[in-house]
Amino acid sequence: xxxxxxxxxxxxxxxEQLNLLxxxxxxxxxxxxxxxxxxxxxxxxxxxxxxxxxSGGLGPTEDDLTREAVAEALGLTLHRDPEILTRxxxxxxxxxxxxxxxxAKQADVLDGAIVLPNSNGTAPxxxxxxxxxxxxxxxxxLPGPPHEMKALFEADVRERLRAKFPPAFLxxxxxxxxxxxxxxxxxxxxxxxxxxTDVDTTILAGAGEIELQFKTCAATHDAAQxxxxxxxxxxxxxxxxxxxxxxxxxxxQIVGYWLQMRNATVAVAESCTGGLLAERLTSIxxxxxxxxxxxxxxxxxxxxxxxxVPTEMIDRHGAVSREVxxxxxxxxxxxxxxxxGVGITGIAGPNGGTPExxxxxxxxxxxxxxxxxVAERQFPGDRKLIRRFATQMALxxxxxxxx
Numbered sequence: 515x516x517x518x519x520x521x522x523x524x525x526x527x528x529x530e531q532l533n534l535l536x537x538x539x540x541x542x543x544x545x546x547x548x549x550x551x552x553x554x555x556x557x558x559x560x561x562x563x564x565x566x567x568x569s570g571g572l573g574p575t576e577d578d579l580t581r582e583a584v585a586e587a588l589g590l591t592l593h594r595d596p597e598i599l600t601r602x603x604x605x606x607x608x609x610x611x612x613x614x615x616x617x618a619k620q621a622d623v624l625d626g627a628i629v630l631p632n633s634n635g636t637a638p639x640x641x642x643x644x645x646x647x648x649x650x651x652x653x654x655x656l657p658g659p660p661h662e663m664k665a666l667f668e669a670d671v672r673e674r675l676r677a678k679f680p681p682a683f684l685x686x687x688x689x690x691x692x693x694x695x696x697x698x699x700x701x702x703x704x705x706x707x708x709x710x711t712d713v714d715t716t717i718l719a720g721a722g723e724i725e726l727q728f729k730t731c732a733a734t735h736d737a738a739q740x741x742x743x744x745x746x747x748x749x750x751x752x753x754x755x756x757x758x759x760x761x762x763x764x765x766x767q768i769v770g771y772w773l774q775m776r777n778a779t780v781a782v783a784e785s786c787t788g789g790l791l792a793e794r795l796t797s798i799x800x801x802x803x804x805x806x807x808x809x810x811x812x813x814x815x816x817x818x819x820x821x822x823v824p825t826e827m828i829d830r831h832g833a834v835s836r837e838v839x840x841x842x843x844x845x846x847x848x849x850x851x852x853x854x855g856v857g858i859t860g861i862a863g864p865n866g867g868t869p870e871x872x873x874x875x876x877x878x879x880x881x882x883x884x885x886x887x888v889a890e891r892q893f894p895g896d897r898k899l900i901r902r903f904a905t906q907m908a909l910x911x912x913x914x915x916x917x
Contacts, residue, residue: 516544527667534684535672537675547577547579549582552580556568563651565651567653567656569663572658573620573637573658574619574636578619581622584655588624592622593622596621598621598638599618617636620637624642627642632657633666634659635657635659640655652678683731683733684738685729687728688759689749689760690758690759691724691756692765692906692910699724700717703752706752713728713745728745768913769912770795772917778854781846781849781852781854782846782855783809783821784808785859786862786900787862791905808850817833820849836879836888842855843880844879855882856908857881858877859876860904862904863896864896872892874893874900876890876893878908891903
């Protein structure tokens with residue numbers, strides 16, 4: 515998990531499951547296959563948490579060290595369970611394989627632990643609860659492969675955890691905000707969420723999108739949900755139409771909802787975004803109801819041929835200009851006979867910028883029967899980020915046009 519070749523999905527699943535039980539996850543660690551570092555991680559975990567869940571490192575190889583590390587951190591010994599060893603040998607025999615000696619370490623169990631059978635693999639899990647360093651702790655060892663870990667958690671861990679705690683319910687609410695900066699959003703809403711000391715507020719920033727997450731725990735789910743909904747409502751009143759999603763939807767989903775509600779259609783003419791806007795719109799199932807099509811018009815010749823942009827306009831103002839963006843939107847709307855036409859032209863970089871038109875400069879336009887709107891923005895970042903910003907801006911312009 516410390517290499518770029520594997521993504522940690524186990525902790526995301528476990529966090530979700532623990533939250534559903536009313537357990538707040540306060541710390542996650544990814545530790546390499548080093549006994550000393552694993553022991554230190556276990557010791558730190560015991561100091562700061564009541565529940566420790568380890569995933570991975572229960573296999574047969576030399577670098578599978580979780581059992582040994584937890585035993586050392588807790589001051590316990592490991593014993594080899596003959597029943598587990600017999601099952602391992604039978605499993606290999608049923609497949610016609612000879613079990614190598616190193617597999618036997620998978621039968622090593624912490625003193626006092628309950629063995630959790632692994633029906634999908636060879637390494638069983640372990641459950642240990644009791645007083646350690648004067649505090650009650652729960653320690654769970656789970657296998658690393660996701661399909662093994664999930665099945666074992668659901669079969670043998672979830673209900674054990676539920677039985678350990680008084681009923682508690684965690685509720686969450688997420689608001690998504692378009693085209694406002696993180697500091698701007700926080701400056702406006704911090705005075706509001708600070709009044710709700712029982713609700714945890716998290717701000718996540720993306721390209722042209724801010725996500726506000728609210729989370730609280732209460733004796734009933736309704737009580738918890740009412741509390742986060744109340745705060746979300748107060749924040750939404752402050753940010754008004756900058757909030758585009760109240761239930762986790764993407765901006766392209768919301769634009770799709772608005773287009774269908776207005777019985778409207780859209781077509782796009784893209785230069786610097788190279789089809790990314792069309793890709794985002796068509797990533798939504800059912801988008802054929804409102805997305806008619808469009809064109810990727812990188813060259814000036816195709817801007818003229820496919821979107822009807824006059825050659826003399828490009829010569830006079832340049833391909834990256836307010837005038838050309840408007841002409842792209844109007845031309846593709848006319849060609850596709852759509853309700854709305856969207857045009858994007860800009861400089862995504864890293865080359866091609868000038869002092870007058872630097873990298874990151876993008877013009878966006880939305881054309882309709884009520885007129886044509888053009889927005890100019892200077893976006894930061896690399897080519898990928900600039901293109902993402904540009905499509906986000908264009909989608910938000912469409913959304914606002916339809917509201």
